[in-house]
Amino acid sequence: MMTTRYTRDHEYIRVEGDTGIVGITDYAQSQLGDVVFVELPTVGQTVEKGGEAAVVESVKAASEIYAPASGEVVEVNGALESTPGTVNEDPAGRGWFMKIRLKDQGELDALMTEEQYREYVASIT
Amino acid sequence: MAEPVPADEPLLQTPLHDEHVGLGARMVPFAGFDMPVQYPTGILAEHLWTRDQAGLFDVSHMGQAFLAGPDHAATARALEALVPADLLDLKPGRQRYSQLLDENGGILDDLMIARSADPADDGRLMLVVNASTKDADYAHLEANLPAGVRLVRADDRALLALQGPAAASVMERLAPGAEAMSFMAVVAMPVAGIDAHVSRSGYTGEDGYEISVKADEAVRLWRAFLADPAVKPIGLGARDSLRLEAGLCLYGHDIDTTTSPVEAGLLWSIQRRRREHGGFPGAARIRREIAEGPARQRVGLKPDGRTPAREGSVVTTPEGREVGVVTSGGFGPTVNGPIAMGYVAREASAPGTELRLVVRGKPIPARVVPMPFAPHRYKRG
Numbered sequence: 001m002m003t004t005r006y007t008r009d010h011e012y013i014r015v016e017g018d019t020g021i022v023g024i025t026d027y028a029q030s031q032l033g034d035v036v037f038v039e040l041p042t043v044g045q046t047v048e049k050g051g052e053a054a055v056v057e058s059v060k061a062a063s064e065i066y067a068p069a070s071g072e073v074v075e076v077n078g079a080l081e082s083t084p085g086t087v088n089e090d091p092a093g094r095g096w097f098m099k100i101r102l103k104d105q106g107e108l109d110a111l112m113t114e115e116q117y118r119e120y121v122a123s124i125t
Numbered sequence: 126m127a128e129p130v131p132a133d134e135p136l137l138q139t140p141l142h143d144e145h146v147g148l149g150a151r152m153v154p155f156a157g158f159d160m161p162v163q164y165p166t167g168i169l170a171e172h173l174w175t176r177d178q179a180g181l182f183d184v185s186h187m188g189q190a191f192l193a194g195p196d197h198a199a200t201a202r203a204l205e206a207l208v209p210a211d212l213l214d215l216k217p218g219r220q221r222y223s224q225l226l227d228e229n230g231g232i233l234d235d236l237m238i239a240r241s242a243d244p245a246d247d248g249r250l251m252l253v254v255n256a257s258t259k260d261a262d263y264a265h266l267e268a269n270l271p272a273g274v275r276l277v278r279a280d281d282r283a284l285l286a287l288q289g290p291a292a293a294s295v296m297e298r299l300a301p302g303a304e305a306m307s308f309m310a311v312v313a314m315p316v317a318g319i320d321a322h323v324s325r326s327g328y329t330g331e332d333g334y335e336i337s338v339k340a341d342e343a344v345r346l347w348r349a350f351l352a353d354p355a356v357k358p359i360g361l362g363a364r365d366s367l368r369l370e371a372g373l374c375l376y377g378h379d380i381d382t383t384t385s386p387v388e389a390g391l392l393w394s395i396q397r398r399r400r401e402h403g404g405f406p407g408a409a410r411i412r413r414e415i416a417e418g419p420a421r422q423r424v425g426l427k428p429d430g431r432t433p434a435r436e437g438s439v440v441t442t443p444e445g446r447e448v449g450v451v452t453s454g455g456f457g458p459t460v461n462g463p464i465a466m467g468y469v470a471r472e473a474s475a476p477g478t479e480l481r482l483v484v485r486g487k488p489i490p491a492r493v494v495p496m497p498f499a500p501h502r503y504k505r506g
Contacts, residue, residue, distance in 0.1 A: 033362070034169040036456040037431050037463070039485075055485065057433050059168040059456050060362050081431065 005068065005108050006117035012092065013068040013100075015108065020069055023096040024056065024087065027121050032058045035087040040076040041098060047073060049107050054097050056087065069107045071100035139185035140283045140343040148358055155361055156256035158186040163360040171363035172458040175329055176499070179289035180359035180367075181350045184328075188259030189282045189337060192266075194248040194274035197240065203274040204250060207266070209386060209405045210238065211396035212250070218242030220309045220324050222394050224386050225254075225262060230407020230414075231382035232389070233265060234258040235374065239311040239324060251311070251322065253284070253335070255376045283343035288333030288367075290502065291355040296323075296334055299349060303334065308503040317349035328364065330371025330501045369464060370457045372425060372496025378436060379423060379452040379466060387414035388468065390423045390496075421449065422474040425496040426465040426482060428489050433463040434482035440469055441481045441488060448473040451482060459499045466496065 004014045010028035013020040029035065037057040047053045047067035054065040076098045080086060087095040102108075112120060136159040145152065150161035161183065163171060174180055194200030201212035210223035220239040224232045239251040254262045266276045287296060296303035300316040306325040313322055319342045327333040338346050350356045365375070374380045380389050385407065392415065399405065400415060428434055433455050440449035454465030465482065473480060476495050481488035 033163060034167045036169075037433055039432065057456065059172075059366055059458065060162075062433070062435060 004114060005111035007066065007068050007111055008120065009066050011065060011068050018102055019074060020100050020102055021096050022068060022098050022100060024065060024091055026091050029088045029091045032056060032063060034059050035084045038080040038084050038087065038097065040080065041073045043073055043076060045073045047071065047100065065097060068111060069100065070103040073098050074101050075099040139183055140340040141183045141185060141347050144344060144347055145183065150360060156186055158256065160186060161360040163362045164358050168362035168366060169458050171359045172366050174357050175289045175331060175359055175363060175367055176459050178355045179287055179291040179295050181356050182286040182288065182359050182364055184286050185283040185343065186256040187284055188254040188256060188262065189279040189284060190252045190263065191277040191279060192250045192252065192274055193277055196248045200248050200250050200274050203270050204238065205404065207269055207406065209395040209399050209411065211398050212238060214396065215240045218311055220311050220326060224391065225265060226406040227382055228406045230385045230410040232380045232384055232386065233382060234262050235376055235380060237326065242312060257377060281340050282337050283340045285336045285346060286327050286333060287336065287350060288327045288329040288331045290332060292333040295353050295355055308505055317346055319346050325504060328373060329367035330497055330499055332502050332504045366455060366458055369453050369455060370459055370497060370499040371501060372466065372498065375453055385411055385414060385419065387411055388419040388421055388423060418471060421468045421470050423466060423468055424474050425494040425498060426451065426467055426491050427494045428463040428482060428491045430489065431463060432484055432489050434465045434484050434489060439483040440467055441483065442473065443479055443481060457498055464498045
């Protein structure tokens with residue numbers, strides 16, 4: 001079964017089995033503007049829930065991306081190095097950042113469902 | 126319980142505020158004004174459009190004022206006591222860039238100074254100063270002007286900038302004769318039938334114009350420009366990336382009271398008579414820096430990879446010895462890569478010098494490079 005959960009910092013994690021694909025939401029990319037550089041973690045690195053996992057740079061500013069859940073980075077989207085604009089074009093698809101092997105699936109329970117996230121975005125805009 | 130949040134100062138609006146909102150701009154506070162940082166197409170597209178066609182900027186937040194005195198020499202001398210430019214020598218219909226200096230030669234603000242081409246305006250200089258510093262600038266001017274020369278604020282005026290390779294042909298259609306102006310020329314002329322003060326200048330490195338009109342005519346002029354398919358509105362975000370690629374200083378970042386014009390690489394704006402005879406605040410320091418070389422110098426910095434280094438990044442030698450700091454940095458859309466400028470110690474300032482820019486704790490290899498990063502395309506005489 002595949003579920004997607006969301007953080008208040010506008011990251012998503014799409015869970016497939018024991019791994020989760022992490023990226024930023026369409027709302028996040030629209031707020032950042034044109035993405036010109038993404039600094040990704042290295043494969044094998046462990047990330048902590050809420051800890052800094054990547055950095056995304058727009059023309060104007062750098063923004064930190066926090067891990068929605070703890071685990072080991074098993075894959076990163078190397079294509080973002082040459083085409084960072086993919087984050088703007090297809091944030092939920094080709095614009096993903098990293099794949100994490102989840103340490104504790106229970107951590108996901110505290111994150112928002114898609115419907116909750118939609119309400120959250122509506123409440124802050 | 127949460128601390129009470131103090132009410133924000135109400136933001137000022139330019140006469141074009143509703144136009145920006147109507148175009149879907151993202152509005153942000155800037156120097157006390159609610160300003161467009163970008164329109165829906167985004168900063169990258171706006172930047173590249175300006176380099177390719179013509180970008181229209183609302184810069185009405187900037188301070189416009191006049192100095193009025195009995196004749197040109199009197200007004201020029203009064204201002205020369207505060208800035209290092211040669212203004213006695215400023216010809217009718219010409220503009221110069223200069224800096225208001227404090228007594229240590231630090232930069233209080235940078236500004237444009239124009240002399241009207243109309244003999245009836247003899248004794249009058251037009252000033253454009255930065256938005257964030259205008260009140261302090263005006264207080265400084267009023268406190269230091271001699272009797273007979275007075276400051277007249279022109280808060281009832283709007284300022285538009287039209288920048289890019291298509292700017293001249295667009296202007297010529299709305300203001301016949303504008304295409305023949307040379308860089309830093311100023312002319313009073315109707316634009317789209319609206320009385321305007323036009324200068325051939327800007328803040329992008331491109332050919333272009335700045336057009337000052339009465340505030341209540343600003344919307345009409347804005348719409349007349351946008352009716353041309355070569356023209357698109359450009360926000361403050363692209364204005365910043367354009368000026369960074371052009372190697373131009375942003376006040377409060379690349380220049381301030383801790384920097385002198387010599388350190389900042391602005392010696393070209395201090396004409397020979399002023400270098401030789403002084404007579405401006407901080408002249409002793411500035412003349413010493415001219416003779417001996419400044420201890421540090423503003424330089425262009427080009428990171429080797431793709432990582433942008435932002436304002437505040439420490440600059441070190443490859444061995445890790447701190448030699449300076451980045452004052453502006455980011456991504457250059459025309460360069461298609463990261464670019465920065467900053468101050469480095471003189472011994473590290475030669476083009477080609479290998480340095481490191483510390484970004485999130487990591488030393489990023491970079492080189493000192495000549496500026497501008499994108500060639501200036503001004504309309505030289």
